[in-house]
Amino acid sequence: MLFGRGAKxxxxxxxxxxxxxxxxxxxxxxxxxxxxxxxxxxYPDGFEAAILGLGCFWGAERMFWQTEGVWVTxxxxxxxxxxxxxxxxxxxxxxxxxxxxxxxxxxxxxxxERLLAxxxxxxxPTTPNRQGNDxxxxxRSAIYTTTDExxxxxxxxxxxxxxxxxxxxxxxxxxxxxxxxxxxxxxxxHQQYLYNVPHGYDCHAETGxxxxxx
Numbered sequence: 753m754l755f756g757r758g759a760k761x762x763x764x765x766x767x768x769x770x771x772x773x774x775x776x777x778x779x780x781x782x783x784x785x786x787x788x789x790x791x792x793x794x795y796p797d798g799f800e801a802a803i804l805g806l807g808c809f810w811g812a813e814r815m816f817w818q819t820e821g822v823w824v825t826x827x828x829x830x831x832x833x834x835x836x837x838x839x840x841x842x843x844x845x846x847x848x849x850x851x852x853x854x855x856x857x858x859x860x861x862x863x864x865e866r867l868l869a870x871x872x873x874x875x876x877p878t879t880p881n882r883q884g885n886d887x888x889x890x891x892r893s894a895i896y897t898t899t900d901e902x903x904x905x906x907x908x909x910x911x912x913x914x915x916x917x918x919x920x921x922x923x924x925x926x927x928x929x930x931x932x933x934x935x936x937x938x939x940x941x942h943q944q945y946l947y948n949v950p951h952g953y954d955c956h957a958e959t960g961x962x963x964x965x966x
Contacts, residue, residue, distance in 0.1 A: 760845035761881045770846045772834035780937040785944035789824040805850035805894030806875035807883025810945040811954035813853045821862025826854045829936045845888045868909045869963035876957040878923040884957040896932035
Protein backbone atom coordinates (compact mmCIF):
# COMPACT_ATOMS: atom_id res chain seq x y z
CA MET A 753 0.00 0.00 0.00
CA LEU A 754 1.27 3.46 -0.82
CA PHE A 755 1.19 5.49 2.37
CA GLY A 756 -0.22 8.97 2.12
CA ARG A 757 2.02 11.00 4.43
CA GLY A 758 3.23 13.17 1.56
CA ALA A 759 -0.07 13.23 -0.30
CA LYS A 760 -2.03 16.42 -0.79
CA UNK A 761 -4.83 17.10 1.65
CA UNK A 762 -6.40 19.79 -0.52
CA UNK A 763 -8.89 18.68 -3.14
CA UNK A 764 -7.60 19.11 -6.67
CA UNK A 765 -9.63 21.29 -9.04
CA UNK A 766 -10.95 19.97 -12.37
CA UNK A 767 -8.43 22.16 -14.20
CA UNK A 768 -5.54 20.74 -12.15
CA UNK A 769 -6.61 17.10 -12.39
CA UNK A 770 -4.68 14.55 -14.42
CA UNK A 771 -6.11 14.05 -17.93
CA UNK A 772 -6.71 10.31 -17.66
CA UNK A 773 -7.81 8.32 -20.70
CA UNK A 774 -10.87 7.16 -22.61
CA UNK A 775 -10.39 3.43 -21.96
CA UNK A 776 -9.48 1.57 -18.78
CA UNK A 777 -5.79 0.62 -19.09
CA UNK A 778 -6.04 -2.73 -17.28
CA UNK A 779 -8.28 -5.78 -17.00
CA UNK A 780 -10.67 -6.47 -14.11
CA UNK A 781 -11.67 -9.97 -12.96
CA UNK A 782 -15.07 -11.14 -14.11
CA UNK A 783 -15.96 -12.83 -10.81
CA UNK A 784 -15.58 -12.04 -7.11
CA UNK A 785 -12.76 -14.15 -5.69
CA UNK A 786 -14.79 -15.18 -2.62
CA UNK A 787 -18.41 -15.68 -3.69
CA UNK A 788 -17.93 -16.00 -7.47
CA UNK A 789 -20.64 -13.45 -8.28
CA UNK A 790 -19.99 -11.12 -11.26
CA UNK A 791 -18.21 -7.94 -10.21
CA UNK A 792 -19.74 -5.75 -12.90
CA UNK A 793 -23.15 -7.42 -13.04
CA UNK A 794 -25.71 -8.22 -14.04
CA TYR A 795 -27.00 -7.91 -10.48
CA PRO A 796 -30.23 -9.49 -9.18
CA ASP A 797 -33.47 -7.54 -9.62
CA GLY A 798 -34.41 -5.52 -6.56
CA PHE A 799 -30.86 -5.24 -5.24
CA GLU A 800 -29.22 -1.86 -4.64
CA ALA A 801 -25.70 -0.52 -5.08
CA ALA A 802 -23.91 1.59 -2.48
CA ILE A 803 -20.59 3.38 -3.05
CA LEU A 804 -18.68 4.06 0.17
CA GLY A 805 -15.30 5.63 0.91
CA LEU A 806 -13.73 4.90 4.29
CA GLY A 807 -9.99 4.94 3.80
CA CYS A 808 -7.87 2.16 2.31
CA PHE A 809 -10.26 0.01 0.30
CA TRP A 810 -8.50 -3.31 1.01
CA GLY A 811 -9.78 -3.77 4.55
CA ALA A 812 -13.01 -1.92 3.88
CA GLU A 813 -14.02 -4.34 1.15
CA ARG A 814 -13.47 -7.39 3.37
CA MET A 815 -15.71 -5.93 6.08
CA PHE A 816 -18.54 -5.62 3.59
CA TRP A 817 -18.21 -8.93 1.75
CA GLN A 818 -18.48 -10.63 5.17
CA THR A 819 -21.76 -8.83 5.92
CA GLU A 820 -25.03 -10.75 5.62
CA GLY A 821 -27.17 -9.42 2.79
CA VAL A 822 -24.24 -8.25 0.64
CA TRP A 823 -24.27 -9.96 -2.75
CA VAL A 824 -20.98 -8.71 -4.22
CA THR A 825 -18.30 -6.13 -3.55
CA UNK A 826 -15.62 -4.47 -5.65
CA UNK A 827 -13.06 -1.74 -5.03
CA UNK A 828 -12.47 1.27 -7.19
CA UNK A 829 -12.24 5.03 -7.55
CA UNK A 830 -15.06 7.58 -7.45
CA UNK A 831 -15.84 11.20 -6.65
CA UNK A 832 -13.12 12.75 -8.78
CA UNK A 833 -12.38 14.13 -12.21
CA UNK A 834 -9.80 11.97 -14.02
CA UNK A 835 -11.41 9.41 -16.35
CA UNK A 836 -10.18 5.82 -15.95
CA UNK A 837 -7.51 6.60 -13.33
CA UNK A 838 -4.86 4.16 -12.20
CA UNK A 839 -4.04 3.41 -8.57
CA UNK A 840 -0.73 5.24 -8.82
CA UNK A 841 -2.47 8.32 -10.23
CA UNK A 842 -5.14 8.26 -7.53
CA UNK A 843 -2.45 8.10 -4.84
CA UNK A 844 -0.96 11.38 -6.09
CA UNK A 845 -4.23 13.10 -5.01
CA UNK A 846 -4.34 14.66 -8.49
CA UNK A 847 -7.37 12.75 -9.79
CA UNK A 848 -9.82 13.92 -7.12
CA UNK A 849 -11.03 10.37 -6.54
CA UNK A 850 -11.57 8.59 -3.26
CA UNK A 851 -10.78 4.93 -2.77
CA UNK A 852 -14.24 3.38 -2.51
CA UNK A 853 -16.07 0.08 -2.18
CA UNK A 854 -18.99 -0.80 -4.41
CA UNK A 855 -21.44 -2.82 -2.31
CA UNK A 856 -24.35 -4.58 -4.04
CA UNK A 857 -26.86 -5.69 -1.42
CA UNK A 858 -30.35 -7.06 -0.88
CA UNK A 859 -32.30 -4.33 0.94
CA UNK A 860 -34.82 -6.91 2.17
CA UNK A 861 -32.03 -8.58 4.16
CA UNK A 862 -29.79 -5.58 4.77
CA UNK A 863 -31.61 -2.22 4.82
CA UNK A 864 -29.49 0.71 3.66
CA GLU A 865 -29.49 2.31 7.12
CA ARG A 866 -28.03 -0.87 8.61
CA LEU A 867 -25.35 -0.90 5.93
CA LEU A 868 -24.52 2.70 6.82
CA ALA A 869 -24.46 1.84 10.52
CA UNK A 870 -21.60 -0.53 9.75
CA UNK A 871 -19.95 2.14 7.59
CA UNK A 872 -19.99 4.67 10.43
CA UNK A 873 -18.70 2.20 13.01
CA UNK A 874 -15.73 0.76 11.09
CA UNK A 875 -13.86 4.00 10.36
CA UNK A 876 -13.35 7.47 11.83
CA PRO A 877 -15.51 9.95 9.90
CA THR A 878 -14.21 12.91 11.93
CA THR A 879 -10.70 12.94 10.44
CA PRO A 880 -10.68 14.88 7.15
CA ASN A 881 -8.75 13.17 4.35
CA ARG A 882 -7.24 10.64 6.71
CA GLN A 883 -7.64 7.18 8.20
CA GLY A 884 -4.87 6.23 10.60
CA ASN A 885 -1.51 6.56 8.87
CA ASP A 886 -3.11 6.99 5.44
CA UNK A 887 -3.30 10.69 4.63
CA UNK A 888 -4.64 12.33 1.49
CA UNK A 889 -7.87 13.18 -0.27
CA UNK A 890 -8.11 9.63 -1.66
CA UNK A 891 -8.67 8.41 1.92
CA ARG A 892 -11.57 10.74 2.67
CA SER A 893 -14.83 9.53 4.16
CA ALA A 894 -17.57 9.55 1.53
CA ILE A 895 -21.05 8.26 0.75
CA TYR A 896 -21.96 8.42 -2.93
CA THR A 897 -25.68 7.79 -3.20
CA THR A 898 -27.36 5.98 -6.09
CA THR A 899 -30.99 6.98 -5.36
CA ASP A 900 -32.82 9.93 -3.80
CA GLU A 901 -33.91 7.63 -0.97
CA UNK A 902 -30.30 6.72 -0.26
CA UNK A 903 -29.44 10.43 -0.09
CA UNK A 904 -32.20 11.04 2.44
CA UNK A 905 -31.21 8.07 4.60
CA UNK A 906 -27.50 8.97 4.40
CA UNK A 907 -28.09 12.47 5.74
CA UNK A 908 -30.39 11.21 8.48
CA UNK A 909 -27.91 8.55 9.55
CA UNK A 910 -25.09 11.12 9.60
CA UNK A 911 -27.09 13.30 11.96
CA UNK A 912 -27.96 10.33 14.18
CA UNK A 913 -24.33 9.23 14.39
CA UNK A 914 -23.15 12.80 15.00
CA UNK A 915 -25.34 12.83 18.07
CA UNK A 916 -23.59 9.72 19.38
CA UNK A 917 -20.14 11.14 18.58
CA UNK A 918 -20.99 14.38 20.35
CA UNK A 919 -22.10 12.46 23.45
CA UNK A 920 -18.72 10.72 23.39
CA UNK A 921 -16.87 14.03 23.21
CA UNK A 922 -15.68 13.54 19.63
CA UNK A 923 -15.60 15.98 16.73
CA UNK A 924 -17.69 16.77 13.69
CA UNK A 925 -18.33 14.34 10.86
CA UNK A 926 -16.48 15.35 7.69
CA UNK A 927 -18.04 12.71 5.43
CA UNK A 928 -18.83 13.84 1.90
CA UNK A 929 -22.40 12.91 0.88
CA UNK A 930 -23.11 13.39 -2.82
CA UNK A 931 -24.87 11.71 -5.75
CA UNK A 932 -22.74 8.95 -7.23
CA UNK A 933 -20.82 9.74 -10.38
CA UNK A 934 -18.74 7.29 -12.36
CA UNK A 935 -17.36 4.29 -10.49
CA UNK A 936 -14.05 3.06 -11.92
CA UNK A 937 -13.07 -0.50 -11.02
CA UNK A 938 -9.58 -0.75 -9.51
CA UNK A 939 -6.87 -3.00 -10.86
CA UNK A 940 -7.20 -6.79 -10.54
CA UNK A 941 -4.68 -7.11 -7.70
CA HIS A 942 -6.77 -4.78 -5.51
CA GLN A 943 -9.99 -6.76 -5.89
CA GLN A 944 -10.61 -8.87 -2.77
CA TYR A 945 -7.02 -8.13 -1.79
CA LEU A 946 -7.27 -9.46 1.77
CA TYR A 947 -8.69 -12.75 0.52
CA ASN A 948 -5.68 -13.23 -1.72
CA VAL A 949 -3.25 -11.75 0.85
CA PRO A 950 -4.88 -12.65 4.21
CA HIS A 951 -2.28 -10.87 6.33
CA GLY A 952 -1.98 -7.83 4.09
CA TYR A 953 -2.22 -4.20 5.10
CA ASP A 954 -5.52 -3.25 6.78
CA CYS A 955 -5.76 0.27 8.18
CA HIS A 956 -8.87 1.63 9.83
CA ALA A 957 -9.19 4.03 12.75
CA GLU A 958 -12.49 3.32 14.46
CA THR A 959 -13.95 5.76 16.99
CA GLY A 960 -15.38 2.94 19.11
CA UNK A 961 -18.77 4.67 19.06
CA UNK A 962 -21.71 2.42 18.12
CA UNK A 963 -24.57 3.44 15.88
CA UNK A 964 -27.77 3.31 17.95
CA UNK A 965 -29.99 0.28 17.43
CA UNK A 966 -33.23 1.05 15.63
